[in-house]
Amino acid sequence: MENTLHQEHEHYDAEASKIGMWLFIFTELLLFGGLFIVYSVYRFLNPEAFHLAAEELNTTIGAINTVILLVSSMTIAMSTSTLQMRKKGATLFLLGVTVVLGLVFLVNKYFEWGAKFEHGIWPGSEHLKTAFSQGEILFFGLYYVMTGLHALHIIIGLIIIFFAIHRVNRGTVNENRAALLENAGLYWHLVDLIWIFLFPLFYLIH
Amino acid sequence: MNMQSEHLANASNYLTYKGKHRGLLGWILSTDHKRIGLLYLYSILTMFSVGVLLGLAMKLELLAPGKTIMEAQTYNSTFTVHGVIMIFMVVIPGLPAVFGNFLMPIMIGAKDVAFPKLNLLSWWLYVAGVFLVLGALFFGNGAPDTGWTFYAPYSFKTGTNLLPAVFGAFVLGFSSILTGLNFLVTIHRMRCPGLKWTKLPLFVWTLYGTAWIQLLATPVVGITLVLIALERIFGVGVFDPALGGDPILYQHLFWIYSHPAVYIMILPAMGAVSEIIPTFSQKQVFGYKAIIASTMAIAFVGYLVWGHHMFTAGMSGTAQYYFSLLTFIVAIPSAIKVFNWISTMYKGSINVQTPLYWAASFIFVFMVGGLSGLVLGSLATDVHVHDTAFVVAHFHYIVFGGTGFAFMAAIHYWFPKIFGRMYDKGWANAGWLIFFIGFLALYTPMFYLGMMGMPRRYYDYMKEFHGGNILSTFGSWVLATGLIIIIINLVRSAQKGVPAEANPWNGKTLEWTVSSPPSLENFDETPVIAENDGPYNYK
Numbered sequence: 228m229e230n231t232l233h234q235e236h237e238h239y240d241a242e243a244s245k246i247g248m249w250l251f252i253f254t255e256l257l258l259f260g261g262l263f264i265v266y267s268v269y270r271f272l273n274p275e276a277f278h279l280a281a282e283e284l285n286t287t288i289g290a291i292n293t294v295i296l297l298v299s300s301m302t303i304a305m306s307t308s309t310l311q312m313r314k315k316g317a318t319l320f321l322l323g324v325t326v327v328l329g330l331v332f333l334v335n336k337y338f339e340w341g342a343k344f345e346h347g348i349w350p351g352s353e354h355l356k357t358a359f360s361q362g363e364i365l366f367f368g369l370y371y372v373m374t375g376l377h378a379l380h381i382i383i384g385l386i387i388i389f390f391a392i393h394r395v396n397r398g399t400v401n402e403n404r405a406a407l408l409e410n411a412g413l414y415w416h417l418v419d420l421i422w423i424f425l426f427p428l429f430y431l432i433h
Numbered sequence: 434m435n436m437q438s439e440h441l442a443n444a445s446n447y448l449t450y451k452g453k454h455r456g457l458l459g460w461i462l463s464t465d466h467k468r469i470g471l472l473y474l475y476s477i478l479t480m481f482s483v484g485v486l487l488g489l490a491m492k493l494e495l496l497a498p499g500k501t502i503m504e505a506q507t508y509n510s511t512f513t514v515h516g517v518i519m520i521f522m523v524v525i526p527g528l529p530a531v532f533g534n535f536l537m538p539i540m541i542g543a544k545d546v547a548f549p550k551l552n553l554l555s556w557w558l559y560v561a562g563v564f565l566v567l568g569a570l571f572f573g574n575g576a577p578d579t580g581w582t583f584y585a586p587y588s589f590k591t592g593t594n595l596l597p598a599v600f601g602a603f604v605l606g607f608s609s610i611l612t613g614l615n616f617l618v619t620i621h622r623m624r625c626p627g628l629k630w631t632k633l634p635l636f637v638w639t640l641y642g643t644a645w646i647q648l649l650a651t652p653v654v655g656i657t658l659v660l661i662a663l664e665r666i667f668g669v670g671v672f673d674p675a676l677g678g679d680p681i682l683y684q685h686l687f688w689i690y691s692h693p694a695v696y697i698m699i700l701p702a703m704g705a706v707s708e709i710i711p712t713f714s715q716k717q718v719f720g721y722k723a724i725i726a727s728t729m730a731i732a733f734v735g736y737l738v739w740g741h742h743m744f745t746a747g748m749s750g751t752a753q754y755y756f757s758l759l760t761f762i763v764a765i766p767s768a769i770k771v772f773n774w775i776s777t778m779y780k781g782s783i784n785v786q787t788p789l790y791w792a793a794s795f796i797f798v799f800m801v802g803g804l805s806g807l808v809l810g811s812l813a814t815d816v817h818v819h820d821t822a823f824v825v826a827h828f829h830y831i832v833f834g835g836t837g838f839a840f841m842a843a844i845h846y847w848f849p850k851i852f853g854r855m856y857d858k859g860w861a862n863a864g865w866l867i868f869f870i871g872f873l874a875l876y877t878p879m880f881y882l883g884m885m886g887m888p889r890r891y892y893d894y895m896k897e898f899h900g901g902n903i904l905s906t907f908g909s910w911v912l913a914t915g916l917i918i919i920i921i922n923l924v925r926s927a928q929k930g931v932p933a934e935a936n937p938w939n940g941k942t943l944e945w946t947v948s949s950p951p952s953l954e955n956f957d958e959t960p961v962i963a964e965n966d967g968p969y970n971y972k
Contacts, residue, residue: 243547243622250614254652261656261686265671268682351668361670361677368669368676372660 244406245413252417255380259421262373266428269365276362278433283348284370288339289430292332293422299328300419303388303412311402315395318408322392325415329385336378340371370429377421384418387411446853446950464549467951470535471851472556477531478920480522480563485913487515492875492909494892495902508892509578510593514570516581517598521605522563524836525694528701529647530559530612532843533640535851537616539944539951540634542625542960547618551611558608565601569594580890582691583658585672585683589665596662603658606651609697613647616640625943627962634942634968635718638725639704642732646693646700650736654690657683681747688739696735698832700728702839703770706792709846710774711969712940713789714781718969720773727766734763741810745819753812760810767803771796786938787861791842794869798838802830805880820890823883826876834872841865841919848923849933853950856926864922868915874908942968 270277306321347354350368359367391411394400400407447467454462460472491511494501503511534552538545546552570576573594579587583602588595620641624633633641661683663669670676672683711718718724740748740756748756774796783789805827808814818824849855878901883889887898894902936945947955 240547240622243618246621247548247551247614247618250617250648254610254614254648257649257652258656261653264686265660265682268679269671269677273677349667350663350670356676364670364676365678368671371667372663372669372671376659 239404239406241404241406241409244410248410248413252413255417255421259373259376259424262369262376263424263428266369266373269362269369273360273362273365276360277366280359280363280366280370281429281433283343283346284430285339285342286430288335289426292335293426295328295332295335296419296422299325299332300416302328303415307405307409307412310395310400310405310408313402315398318395319392322388322395326385326388326392329381329388333378333381336374340374343367373425374429377418377425380418380421384411384415387414445952446948447953448853448950450953462553464545464553465953466534466538466545466549466552467851469552469556470531470533473526473530473534473559476556476560476563477523477526480518484515484518484523485916487511487518489909489913491515492906495894496906497902498894498896498899500892503892505892506575506578509890510576512890513577513580514566517566517577517602519832520581520694521602522559522566524698524832525605525609526559526612527698527836527840528705528843529616529640529643529697530555531840532636532705532847533612533616533643533701536847536944537637537640538619538623539947539955540637540942541620541623541628542943542956542962543619543623544954544956546615547622548615552615555608555611555615558604558611562601562603562605562608565597565604569597569601573597582687583661584687585661585664585678585680586674588661589668589673596665599658599662599665603655603662606655606658609647610651610655613644613651616644617648620644625960625962627964627966629962631722632962632967635707635721635724635728636701636704636942639700639707639728642728643697643700646697646732646735650690650693650697653686654694657686657690660686681743684743684746685739688742689736692739692742693732693735695832696731698836700731702795702836703728703767705839705843705846706774706795707770708940708942709788709792709842710777711781711971712846712938713784713786713792714778715784715939715971716777716781716969717967717971718773719776719779720769721969723769724773727769730766731763734759734766738763741815744812744815757810757812761807764803764807764810767799771800784938786845787856787858787865788842788846788938790862790865791838791845794865795835795838795842798830798834798872802827802834805830818883820888821883822879822887822889825889826879826883829876829879834876841868844923846938847944848926849937850944850949850951852927852930853933853948854926854928854930855933855937856930857922860918860922864915864919866915867918868912871908871910871912871915875905875912876908878902878905878908941970 302321303325306318306325309317309321343349347358348367349355350371355364355367388411391400391408394407447465450465452459452463460468463469490502491508494503494508494511534546575593577583577591577593577595577598579591579593579595583595583599588599620633620637660669660671664672668676671678672680674680707718707724738756738759740752741760744753744756774792805823809818809824809827845856845861882898882901882905885898885901887894887901933949935947935949937949938945943960944951946960
């Protein structure tokens with residue numbers, strides 16, 4: 228009796244975890260969806276100011292960061308395949324590369340934000356209020372909120388990947404029980420996907 | 434011998450089960466869906482009591498014109514905190530978190546929800562949210578005074594301590610999302626063999642619809658509250674007209690969530706009533722598929738009507754027509770349900786018990802609330818009654834009358850299952866009658882006062898409105914008396930009531946096949962639903 232009870236607690240349903248993760252991704256998309264609505268409304272109302280403000284952003288750093296995230300999405304996808312092939316070392320290596328790429332992204336972001344701060348551009352700064360039009364203030368406000376929230380998601384994603392590395396290393400995530408790693412991958416793709424939308428909206432559309 | 438077997442039965446039920454932790458820790462660290470359901474019950478009842486006290490204080494203030502017991506600023510904070518507590522901590526989690534957690538896994542023949550740890554995390558987040566909001570009352574420059582809607586731009590101009598309240602509401606929303614996610618996966622993956630979608634109990638169906646709304650609407654208010662917080666801290670500008678932002682946009686984003694949230698409150702209430710009425714009519718529910726279809730229709734159309742909160746806030750005429758039309762359309766599926774409930778009772782063998790009293794009075798107050806909603810949904814009359822006591826009467830009839838009455842119906846229906854004991858039926862009926870009379874006396878005069886032009890959210894009013902307000906305040910005392918009787922009766926019965934049978938009402942859904950209270954794992958062996966079995970098969 229005791230034994231059967233124990234087995235029931237060990238109940239493992241990879242499909243359920245994956246559905247759960249997909250539903251959570253929906254909620255994340257809607258979270259950013261609210262911001263995309265705000266962005267489109269203000270872009271529609273202030274097309275010229277948004278054009279001017281976008282010229283202040285550094286397209287090169289933005290493009291580099293886009294490439295970094297795309298490559299990191301590839302490495303984490305590869306890590307799920309190598310786990311299926313029972314190559315634990317390769318899996319850990321690919322996850323490590325993903326983490327490094329995520330960190331590089333954040334470092335770039337740090338320098339990018341830092342440069343803006345040096346020019347006196349941050350939400351609520353005197354320089355922003357006096358030297359820029361209302362539309363530009365809104366552009367930079369949204370720039371900081373949306374890229375900031377995205378950076379927060381990068382950090383959360385990195386924590387999940389750290390957790391996956393730990394579990395792969397211990398062997399509790401393996402080719403038969405891969406849901407945690409697959410979910411970490413799904414979440415990381417989401418973070419990547421949101422950036423794919425943020426990059427053109429802020430850096431490319433003029 | 435008899436003693437022995439009784440002892441064994443008790444040792445294995447979920448209330449007396451001894452796990453890794455003892456005492457209080459055995460509850461607040463338990464991942465058992467039944468214990469989590471009760472944790473929610475106790476925390477929600479606590480917050481409900483706080484909300485009721487604030488409500489009574491407001492009614493006492495309105496007993497006479499001018500200052501009665503509090504200043505205007507105190508009154509503003511009182512209705513704000515009353516609203517935040519009642520909406521975010523009581524009626525939104527209400528039925529899903531308590532009865533959904535406790536009963537849904539049993540009703541689908543499962544041992545637990547899909548993610549038990551996540552379920553416990555949801556409760557912890559709920560508690561964290563509660564403490565954050567309450568923290569706003571005791572620290573900083575006074576309690577929030579914006580109203581529960583946190584309208585911009587006042588929400589970032591007010592000097593009161595708004596940040597913790599906004600952040601608390603965000604955390605409560607997160608808790609709600611996780612509960613919805615958990616329920617969706619559970620209902621999809623864990624139904625017992627033979628339990629097809631067309632055999633799901635209606636309460637489970639409404640939880641399913643609710644879970645989708647929780648999942649898809651809550652993130653939008655989440656980001657909106659984050660923006661309000663950032664506006665307050667940094668001055669981002671998105672809702673600040675001085676920096677080019679638009680406060681009306683805040684209202685849109687807020688109501689895109691908060692109108693569907695009304696259906697988070699009412700759908701599970703409808704589900705509970707749809708369980709109770711067939712049981713006490715001993716008859717197959719009338720139009721099972723129509724109830725499911727109307728549930729999903731409400732969940733869907735409910736997304737598209739948010740603009741009706743903003744008819745007077747500044748909106749194009751075209752948008753007003755569409756929102757008004759959609760508001761009338763969303764009333765149709767609710768009306769379908771009322772016809773279903775009444776038709777279920779028709780020619781049934783009706784067993785008049787406390788839950789049926791609550792369910793029947795639910796139908797009455799829900800209809801009054803729903804029809805008065807159409808007065809607000811028509812453009813011409815809305816201009817007249819907008820922001821008056823009429824609106825307050827309308828949503829208390831729907832939210833308190835609808836969700837509150839259904840909650841009471843549900844607790845009196847499932848009480849023997851949850852606690853394994855029966856309550857005193859005489860006191861329960863007396864409590865219902867007094868509560869019902871108090872409810873009518875409290876809110877009905879507000880319809881009249883609003884029509885006469887008494888605005889809401891003021892601590893003062895003109896002498897002409899005195900008579901109606903006296904009746905309303907008197908009603909609040911009667912309602913509170915009824916509530917005290919109900920709570921004392923239930924608390925006392927949970928400890929000293931007569932032990933209940935497994936199926937005291939002759940219900941046909943799965944929770945009545947297990948012992949009262951249920952064992953730790955609900956079922957000794959996984960139930961199987963035969964081809965001709967159904968949740969409401971009465972002969």
